[in-house]
Amino acid sequence: MKVFIIGYVWPEPKSSAAGTRMMQIINLFLEQNWEIIFATSAQETENKAPLEELGIKPLKIQVNNSSFDDLIKNINPEIVLYDRFMMEEQYGWRVRENCPEAIQILDTEDLHSLRNARLQARKKQTEEADELLNSDITKREIASIFRSDLTLIISKKEIELLKTTFQVPEHILFYLPFLEEKLTEKGIQNWNSFEERKDICFIGNFYHEPNWQTVQILKKEIWPKLRKKLPNIEIHIYGAYASQKVKQLHNPKERFLVKGFAEDVNEVMKNHRICLAPIPFGAGLKGKFIDAMKNGCVSITTTIGAEGMFENDFWPGIITDNYEKMISETEKIYLEKEEWNKFQERGVFIINKLFNAELFKKKFIQVIQNINLKNHREKNFIGQILQHHSLKSTKYMSKWIEEKNKN
Secondary structure (H helix, E strand, O other): OEEEEEEOOOOOOOOOHHHHHHHHHHHHHHHOOOEEEEEEOOOOOOOOOOHHHHOOEEEEOOOOOOHHHHHHHHHOOOEEEEEOHHHHHHHHHHHHHHOOOOEEEEEOOOOHHHHHHHHHHHHHOOOHHHHHHOOHHHHHHHHHHHHOOEEEEOOHHHHHHHHHOOOOOHHHEEEOOOOEOOOOHHHHHOOOOOOOOOOEEEEOOOOOHHHHHHHHHHHHHHHHHHHHHOOOOOEEEEOOOOOHHHHOOOEHHHOEEEEEOOOOHHHHHHHOOEEEEOOOOOOOOOHHHHHHHHOOOEEEEOHHHHOOOOOOOOOOEEEOOOHHHHHHHHHHHHHOHHHHHHHHHHHHHHHHHHOEHHHOHHHHHHHHHHOOHHHHHHOOHHHHHHOOHHHOHHHHHHHHHHHHHHO
């Protein structure tokens, strides 16, 4: 198989959960000995993954430029993977015209429409469902899902939403969460103990609006009260792309320390007792909690923060949307070793039972290899409608921009 990936950005596994997920998918393809080309119009960054060292060919492509047509036709991949719906919008029609037999896979990362609806509902104090159904982003993302042969969904909550609210056919959806190695007894024994850990942490890429909002809540609502209850500890804020407004929150007197980019997230998590994240809105799965569980760090968050990551109220810490309860529970767990150990064990269970890569890899590859495109596409009539010439607005907008750029 030859796989052509169209990236929204260069993958940065040290900077974001999205970067980690993209590399997990890439590594899964590499395990099959498939040839991989990674193309993007984004600017290179210093934190990008060393793709060439992995045998992956990186390509710079242009937006709204017909040079892509010749490129994709010459490469002639069997699989095209779009990194988020915006890439399918931009390049999907070109792929369909030049490589009609390629399997087109959309990786949503998380449902942007759901995240946006929750943000708007928070700002306007309206209902999430209303914002979701009335949003242009929703219409664009759902249309992209219908046009694709297969869409990778990271959260079971989002799978259910797509099937029930938007009537997306089950055969074009595939549940693919984070793909993690099983935690072994030997590895767990190397974790720092309760006594060897200290302080509370938060980590998140600051290009991502929910992370910025979360840090503001920590600064204004949570930490002023919590530091009085725990006078001998600090809270450490980590994350890539911390802007000046984030750095200005740094205050050693208040023991609120903005540390910035973390070179090794595992080092961060193994040295802290608690990952505290009062996430107010968002979608998908939160990579920070996967990292916490993989390193024995207990997590305290909101309903949305933990969404899609546990079963039967079995969470490695506390879930609450009440800030007063979050403060009191954080204090209790931070000080009580027995309680903390119990939650740490839950994290091991979740990684090994819900996110073990071996549960998903073989099935995913089989689904790809067994797709009969003709039959598969015939069962997705809405997708056929959306590819009809009368609805190809993205194609003609792109052609208009290209012509305009020539003048």
